[in-house]
Amino acid sequence: MTAIAIQQLIESAYIAAAVLFVLSLKWLSSPVTARRGVLVGEIGAALAVGATLCNPLLVQYRWIIVGLIIGAAIGIPLGMVHMTAVPQRTALSHAFGALSASMIGIAEYYVGIPHVTRFGMGEIALEVIIGSLTFTGSIIAAGKLQEVLPQRPITYKGQNIVSLSVLAAAIVLAVALVVNPNTPLLFPIMVIVSLVFGILLVTPIGGADMPTVISLLNSYAGFSAALLGFVLDNKVLIVAGALDGSSGFILSVIMCKAMNRSFTNVMFGAFGQVQTASKAGTEERTVRSASPEEAAGILSAASKVVVVPGYGMAVAQAQHKVRELFDSLTKRGVDVKFGIHPVAGRMPGHMNVLLAEADIPYDRLVEMDDINSDMAQTDVALIIGANDVTNPAARTDQSSPIFGMPILDVDKARTVMVIKRSMSPGFAGIDNPLYYFDKTLMLFGDAKAFVGDIVKELSSNSH
């Protein structure tokens, strides 16, 4: 076979891979076909990698094999992490993807000089800036999610000015390189400045904003891969990068809407600013509390129950007890559904995965908009480890920092039950008026233990 024919064959494998990637995402649209989607994606990736390894232009395989072995040795354990650790694993994989794109861009620059064109330099500079800032930004995000770094927003005066100046410095260096690509000393400075910007971009952001940040970094990682495709004239990279980038972009928009933040607010990383709690009601208000026996009685008398889980449920490792409660109530003929807020959990869709892991059927997991139209016909809304996403002040109190944020309308249910350790305010430090409603019963205690007690009550009553 001629060399040209081989290259065309490899290119055809890339085209097939690109088609399979699109099909892979198409089949992910429903849980019924989703696993087929993964298989098709795997076939596409294997095809592209296999074809590449057969490229006769490759003269030395040693480092490729070393890289593949190390990659598999890192990738397999990272694929086996616990479901609560999926957000930090995802952040770490964005870091790896961005690291990879940056490394290739840097290599391409040093291989190319002194023959790098101005246009090519512009592409490489943009690619390496985005790749580098995504790399460090994702590492910081993973550190925050793993709680090795502080969760709270780290802010100081003039922060935005400092961060934007660092970004401006990276852009100025990129422009200087475009004017004269043959200045190899400027290049590493641009890389370092971009790495620093990534740190500055994510450090000020608090743990509650992680679903948005992780989506945004997803988008950046995708676009850096697409840009790399431009640098190397490799279209399968452009397709995969565009798919990944648009996926991250869509998820960022969904997360923004779910938290009522504007997109510009997120693009400039100016989110997670210290929220000042509204000190509206300082007067002593009374709450009604209930015991597990009382809660079990109300739940078993109900015909429709909506459970609203939050990240607190996962922290308390209560999801398996919640499944027992679900089984026990379902057996009694109670209709139990789960109302899932888009930002429940630490990344988009995280809560669904945690509940699916606990064997709760996915047709019982209902999106916010759909469950809200059911809420008025609901007998009991049981809130486990969620707070701000149930706060009616988001609808009514214009002075509230979360005013305008879409919430689960649990206050429309006939009875509201809230499992909570104490009356301390939630993540954002905002008081929740829901707790003082007449129809609200506070169930004070650890989520896992309390749900376990309710289940025990229900099973002893059934005899």
Place this chain on the structure above:
Amino acid sequence: MPADFLSNLYVFILAGFVGFEVIKRVSPLLHTPLMSLTNALDAIVVVAAIIIAGLHETTLSTVLCAIAVAASFSNMVGGFFITDRMLRMFKTGGRKNP
């Protein structure tokens, strides 16, 4: 402007539209697996890393791209693996044991 740029831009814009339309339809139920799957697909940059590492033009480019091979291949392997693990957990009520 190199001639390739425009055809690349063509591909990028069309792929972006396809991505937007396809991903819009993904159920919010599966947004976490979506992110890990797109991550695994994005790891296709491994092919670029393999080529540059294998061309062995300079020591620097070979070493940088060997790192890139490791980083992106770990995403590919781990991303597909965890996505399938997650999707296996999604069951309907019908298939559940009483």
